[in-house]
Amino acid sequence: MGGLPEGWAWARLGDLGEWFGGGTPSKKEPDYWEGGDVPWLSPKDMKAERLADVQDRITERAVNESSVRMVPRDSVAIVTRSGVLEHSVPVALVPFATTLNQDMKAVVAYPGVLPEWIAWALRRYERRILDECRKAGTTVASLSTPALMSMLVPVPPFEEQQCIVAALEENLSRLDTASATLKKVRSRGSALQKQMISAVISGRRRAVGSESDADDFISQVDEQVARVAGKKRWAQVRNPEVTGLYEIPAGWCWRTLGSLCLDIQYGTSAKTSPKSNVDDVPVIRMGNIQGGELDLRDLKFLPASHPDIEKSILRDGDLLFNRTNSAELVGKSAVYRNRMGVAVYASYLIRCRFAEGVEPDWVNMVVNSNFGRRYIASVVTQQVGQANVNSTKMALMPIPVPPPAEQREALKVLRDWESALTRPQLAAGAAVKRATGLKSAILRMAFNGDLVPQDPADEPAATLLARIVAEREAAEPARKAAKRAARPRKATVAAAATKAAPAPTPAPSASVQQELFDQ
Structure with a gap:
């Protein structure tokens, strides 16, 4: 896998937190859906890096009586079955408790691992996930759960995770804002072009003297x-x-x-x-x-x-x-x-x-x-x-x-208009491409240990990961006993919603700055 910075360690994705699957309550049961206030996350909601809400909700009865499970807040969600997996892997932080569609997985990080670190790791290694975890020969693209759980990612000391995440979010938030503005420029140009075409083919934009x-x-x-x-x-x-x-x-x-x-x-x-x-x-x-x-x-x-x-x-x-x-x-x-x-x-x-x-x-x-x-x-x-x-x-x-002469004149008007739009469109497109490359470069720096200074006094990640394993093994008998007791599930919704969130990350110790439009 290659060398890692001092104090870092490799870990399986499956060992960084508790993973949850999803399901769909029966649509034949109106009481599972009507008037529900429990979020039900599906791939169509995965349109941002940090979600604010979902489109669908189910009832607590659906949680208690169907295969869905409550996922505590501050989880990391990933799409595992969708046509979008042909080219990308949607990942999002979920700051609220939720249930999941069967085409999703979510992970709640163990103490000592930031959920933001897991999210950025999934984005950083998106190409590797598609190459190594995507199933072949299926009708709809999907990810193999065992392959995903077994994939190795680098883990730095907890304090360094905090610094790297803060630096990433500071720098990439500015980059994302710039990219969004550029995409709006391109979208606006496309909209203007469509409006111009509509005006030309309807005759609202006619050349003077072209009437025949x-x-x-x-x-x-x-x-x-x-x-x-x-x-x-x-x-x-x-x-x-x-x-x-x-x-x-x-x-x-x-x-x-x-x-x-x-x-x-x-x-x-x-x-x-x-x-x-x-x-x-x-x-x-x-x-x-x-x-x-x-x-x-x-x-x-x-x-x-x-x-x-x-x-x-x-x-x-x-x-x-x-x-x-x-x-x-x-x-x-x-x-x-x-x-x-x-x-x-x-x-x-x-x-x-x-x-x-x-x-x-x-x-x-x-x-x-x-x-x-x-x-x-x-x-x-x-x-x-x-x-x-x-x-x-x-x-x-x-x-x-x-008439033919008016067809030719209208096409000339449209070509002149498109020529005027092309220059800013091309410039915006080139800038968006550079922004994408810069984001990839920043992520590479982060996961190579080059984004922030390292502190030799930090607890090594190997010690952290060993403690996570020990705590899980110590808690296993109690977990099995609780499962045998088959306690009622009604408390799961409230318990997930009130689970403590990780402490906020400190300010970054360093940041990466680069002008987007440098040639």
Whole structure:
């Protein structure tokens, strides 16, 4: 495990405190839930490093009659089963007594171990927990309890724990405040961009002198679609149901997406692989659609001789939309351009090829707008954790259509606006990334013993841990006797709520300071 500072020792997580599991009282028993005032902590509550409250409560009857246990206040809670464990491990200090959902664990630290130290240890070694404790092959990501309990973490002397925790909280609180402000800047920029798009596609933001009539243009589109698409159903449905939709300017018209298309086609289902030959053709997949654009950094390939290449080859201006994904991502779209090189597309994408005069970027903007997202949400179907939308439903999406010149002018206005937003957005994003790196660096210093000065007079952690073991062994006969006595559980709620909290930590003996925006 590597060396430790003088006076520190390695310890199993399971040996640092009493661990509690959770459960869910039966929903068929209204008396377990209605009017309850006992907190019931679940993964959806784990949104802060120190919790202030929970969303759900149960009754004392549920505590007495179900599998849930009261966890004393000042515990450390950790999510052990959730999709979020694919990438992170939510950890929080809980300053109040609570019960737990079955997807949670909580630990109440033994005397001599600060709960804050355990919490910071879980955050510091998050990556190791995911690598070594996450179960493989399960439907929903989860952590192995034995593996988690057996994981070794460093423990300093108690006095040094207090100093390190105080230094961490002083420095990281400032860092977290700065990061929150930066994230608000990015969120505000995204909100402004969405507002601008809504204004453009509704015609509220029109270029001066751009007013014209789309009738002649639409007649030309209809002729092209009738000539190329023939009697295909998606080409025949031209006028969408517009009841309840917003007003569009005079000279614009509502049309279905399909009535603007010469072709709507699913992609290749052929098995792809990493590039092996210089002539291999890249295959654009659903993960390549990011934020309304194509991200081509992660590609798979097909041999140039594959029979699907010819029918799936992309042309400049083809719109690709994602027909299968999570509910928040399904239906997202992007436009392919020739400058990206020769490419084909996979079967989870649908290609729309437009009539001349229809700007693909205009349609793409509508599909990815709040208006487009609301339409897609209204027509998706859910199957085994995936949301799906087929070509027929996408073809019926209402599209506000201005004349070609006005489409181009509106897109130019929007690009200028986005360019002005991009600079502060990129700066904020880079600063958030630096803040994340700085937080990791501070945590490494803390757990390497480099954050605060050490005092050789402090009681060594090995002595502390040995005393914890001795006290537990001495208390074991009494604990077993109490368990055999099966005393009533009614007192557990009040007892947990009144259990003494650890003494406050002293002021830090040192702190780490670093300007967030230093280049």
